[in-house]
Amino acid sequence: MISDPYDTSNRFLWGLSSEVDFLNHGSFGACPKAVLDRQMALREMMEMDPVEFIDNVGRGLWSEALSRLSDFLNADPHGLAFVSNATTGVNTVLMSLELDPGDKILVTDTTYQACRNAVDAVVQRSGCEVTVARIPLPVDDEEEILEAILNAVDSRTRLALIDTISSPTGIRMPFERLVRGLQDLGVDVLLDAAHGPGLVPLDIDVLNAAYVTGNCHKWLCTPKGSAFLHVREDRRFVRPLVISHGATLPESMGSRFRLEFDWTGTLDPTPWMCIPAAIDHLASMSPRGWGGIMERNRNLALKARSHIISEVGLQPVCSEDFVTSMAAFIIPGESFFPDEDPLHRRLLERHGIQVPVQGWPPHNRRYLRISAHLYNSIDQYERLAEALKSELRS
Template identity: 50%
Template sequence: MSAPLRSHWSLDPQVVFLNHGSFGACPTAVLQHQSELRARLESEPVRFLAREAEPLLDEARSVLGAFVGADADDLAFMPNATTGVNTVLRGLRLQPGDELLVTDNEYNASRNALDVACAAMGAKVVVATLPWPVPSADAVVDAVMAQVTPRTRLLLIDHITSQTALVMPLAELVRRVREKGVETLVDGAHGPGMVPLALRELGAAYYAGNCHKWLCAPKGAAFLYVRRDLQAGLKPLVVSHGHNSPRTDRSRFRLDFDWMGTGDPSPYLCIPTVIRFIGGLVPGGWPEVMASNREKALAARRRLDARLGNASPLCPESMVGSMACVALPDSSAERPAPPLYLDPLHVRLFEEHHIELPVTAWPKAPRRHLRISAQLYNTPADYEVLGDALEALLR
């Protein structure tokens, strides 16, 4: 991809931005559309929220459903994937001795939600330790399945891990645990826009996905997919008017989740716009966006591994999406408590070289790696700048 594509984003031109994975970045044209929606809302709030919002949200959900391979009525908008994960976990009915399975790669916020839910109901958290470096997707499946017992009720699994940027063998895991009577809650924060989704075919019970990351929607746009047979037993975190609504033209799931109090619906309403906009930036549409970002990440990983003298990559190419991890020399710095810890190398890359990307201690200090992201606005030159900086700082 050529550098001019960066002109569609308002990113600081003085920063080499290689951290799209943390919070995404929204194109200026989409932000302009959001501003217009907000102005429309404020010009007559009652008209917009009471009369116009519902069909607009239905349309947005329909477009999103087509993009992620799900029926629109199986989706509920959320402000972020963490809210979706919390919604499901707080809605579980567990018994003392029940087990909820998670990997040691799970995102910290979602793991916290799991711990709180299990503690409240007397259930047990079981952790599957994944190998690192990862030799194969089969090794991940084996590590997870080894921890499934007759008491396992749910698997919480990242689709793409945050700390290690692994594209998990999700379809195989969902299939294997479901054969044993275990449902799956997918933390899909990085999924939409990074990898093709077919949620209807996947068969997972729940999938919480962000739209503000790789889909590039405004902040506050996410969704929760709930398989149809499980919707009746789930309530939103905020119970509002829908709980006793007499309407019969919509499912109770829709009535409960479509209105959880007054809020700004503009991030959700921008989803159709951003899907069209990003897909229109390259001739091959979204399949080309995803494929080119992945190839960019793989090429950058190969080049950085070579420059740093790494003998082998941290995971197979089949487990790489639009992010990739590269091993770094061990850190000699003390490691304060997460999640606010910043590795000194992270700080120096930004302060001295104006490069933004995370450096992560994994699986624990002193081991560490960096995580690069690849989006349409990134170019091969960005990763060469990073390589130069690393060689200077690590001497």
């Protein structure tokens, strides 16, 4: 059980290297050993009789995982589908839309590049257009974000791709108000909750976004390849990227949406089947379950952030209200390195600290972003501050 930011007792529950201060949960998550053990047990069960597993036993595990995830997200299970990652969720929605030349898709200047690329591919094919809303930075008033995005809408805007938490800046977007505001203007929202479940409370039913995709392999700590797409009832014309048996199975077996998304060809279903184990295992580490985890991690990120601001003098990208369990800072100096930012490599090789430092061309800036999860403790960020002081001096 953990609650204080100095507690390091959870670290051994993950297989993270003891040589490295791992401060980048945000990129690819990190899966605890017990959840990986569960995955291995499921894989062994599957390989004892793959046919029996896929045709029979696995179906129950699949339904259980869907049901636990829909409870966790308060989402209609009939509209919830498993996908391998949020990028796939975004592509799935975009590929299902019929867009006309002149239609517009709204993104922001902090939209994750892979998702922006997916938008651009659809734009090229359909002849529609992209509108980019510029998020003012540093930000300390959510009205500025709302204004920037809502003012970018016009009568041709068909879809808005909105993040829960932006990747380069770690800023928690006022996504609940954005979904409401945009949809009141007649614009469907595709909510990119890649950083969603386990990081911020998500109530998909109340949000009522046309589409929500999110990762379980980040903050829920499932094995990698575990994500979801939720489609609101009136938009369930959405089809998976891979068309398979579900297209011709009789509807007496289930809705077309269910049949198509639940079988997209032979694959390893264990990352999704580990969702219940991940939810329960992590919840058992905090006296107040997931509410306690999110609060503890945010408090640690805030404490770390204050320490870095006061010790290193870095400028944060937003006020505290926008911080979740990630926080970003502006790193002075040249912002574009075609391959890898040298500061990232130096922090890893000289100081044993894994933390992202990346240029963000739309802002002509580079950002360093810290993450905090249950295996982190404040001493790790204190070491980061010392390392930054020496690296930024040289």
